Amino acid sequence: MRKFLDSFVKSFGFFICWALLVGFVSIPSNNPVLWRFYAELIPLLSVILMSVIFYFIEGKNIAITPMNNPFKSIILGIFTSSLWLSVVILTLFATNTISFVGKNSISYLSIWAISCFLNVIMQEVLVRGYIYQLLKRNYSIFVSTIVTTTLFLFCHGGAIEAGIIPILNIVTMSIFMTLALEYTQSIITPIIIHFVWNFVGGIILGGVSLADDYPSIFRLAYHRNELLTGGVCKIEGSIVVLIINITFIILFYYLLKKSILKNSILFLV
Numbered sequence: 001m002r003k004f005l006d007s008f009v010k011s012f013g014f015f016i017c018w019a020l021l022v023g024f025v026s027i028p029s030n031n032p033v034l035w036r037f038y039a040e041l042i043p044l045l046s047v048i049l050m051s052v053i054f055y056f057i058e059g060k061n062i063a064i065t066p067m068n069n070p071f072k073s074i075i076l077g078i079f080t081s082s083l084w085l086s087v088v089i090l091t092l093f094a095t096n097t098i099s100f101v102g103k104n105s106i107s108y109l110s111i112w113a114i115s116c117f118l119n120v121i122m123q124e125v126l127v128r129g130y131i132y133q134l135l136k137r138n139y140s141i142f143v144s145t146i147v148t149t150t151l152f153l154f155c156h157g158g159a160i161e162a163g164i165i166p167i168l169n170i171v172t173m174s175i176f177m178t179l180a181l182e183y184t185q186s187i188i189t190p191i192i193i194h195f196v197w198n199f200v201g202g203i204i205l206g207g208v209s210l211a212d213d214y215p216s217i218f219r220l221a222y223h224r225n226e227l228l229t230g231g232v233c234k235i236e237g238s239i240v241v242l243i244i245n246i247t248f249i250i251l252f253y254y255l256l257k258k259s260i261l262k263n264s265i266l267f268l269v
Contacts, residue, residue: 007138010057011131011147014050018126021046033108036213040118047126054130062137064130068185076184077192084193084248085201091240097228098207098235102219112203112215120195127152127174128181128190141182149174158209159233166230166237172245179252183259207235 025046027038051064067073092098106112127148135144152174153159159166177190202208206216209232222229230237 003138007135010054010134014054014130015126015151018043018046018050021049032213033111036211037111037115037118039211040115040122044118044122044125047122047129051125051130058134062130062133064133065125065187066133066181066185067188070186070188073184073186073188074192077180077189078196080180080189080248081193081196081200084244085197088235088238088241088244089201089205089207091244092228092235092238095224095228095240097224097238097240098220098222100218101221104215104217104219106203106215106217109203109217113199116199116203116210116214117195120198121191123152123155124177124187124191124194127155128178128187132178132181141178145175145178148178159236162231162233162237165227165239165242166233169233169236169238169241169245172242172249176245176248176252179249179256183252183256201235209234209236 022043025042027035027042029035029038055062055064089098131151132144132148135147149171153167153170156170159170177194180189180193181187183189198208198210202210202216203214204217206218206220220234222234226237227239229235230241235241
């Protein structure tokens with residue numbers, strides 16, 4: 001019971017303090033580009049501040065944002081995300097589910113990209129940072145994955161309203177990101193994978209649902225039924241994404257188990 005209370009109070013306290021910080025800080029710009037930048041920066045700075053505070057509360061005995069082998073993590077993140085997104089997009093094009101119908105002109109693309117990156121870092125540190133590492137230490141990877149995947153789902157409230165496939169896509173994406181984190185022991189990997197999905201899939205291709213004010217370079221048309229097109233969630237509501245997500249879960253689970261077995265053998269030797 002003591003361990004449960006310790007985990008609950010710290011996790012709940014971390015999240016509530018972060019939410020209060022975000023809610024109390026006003027966004028200082030009426031310019032839509034700068035407004036979005038600050039709207040992503042403030043939650044990120046808040047989660048970094050809370051992570052530092054709780055890092056010292058834990059007596060520096062918890063790796064909140066592990067960053068093992070950064071170069072390998074970046075390369076694996078870029079490769080995995082490129083494969084993930086390209087398989088989904090090419091499958092939808094091959095089945096005549098989506099097609100390009102136009103192009104938009106975007107000003108300050110670099111700032112939109114930075115804002116998107118800040119949002120992804122915030123999400124990954126919030127979900128797979130302190131709370132995940134605390135529950136993993138006190139219980140297990142299984143427990144921490146369940147709790148943080150639930151948190152990740154509620155951070156994407158639109159999916160809950162959209163139906164079962166969007167919900168399953170968010171859940172499987174979170175599990176996929178967690179396995180990538182565990183395999184590389186680096187939060188850099190899920191950050192890179194998540195960012196490429198959001199930036200290329202959302203801001204470039206216009207197929208991933210971001211905040212409403214985010215622009216997209218291309219405009220897509222959706223054909224056939226919502227099971228394939230994803231409906232209001234765009235490709236993130238497609239069953240194709242669900243199938244690909246499950247495939248990557250199986251792949252990373254296999255890689256993780258193989259890595260654990262290899263390290264166990266080396267330890268015995």
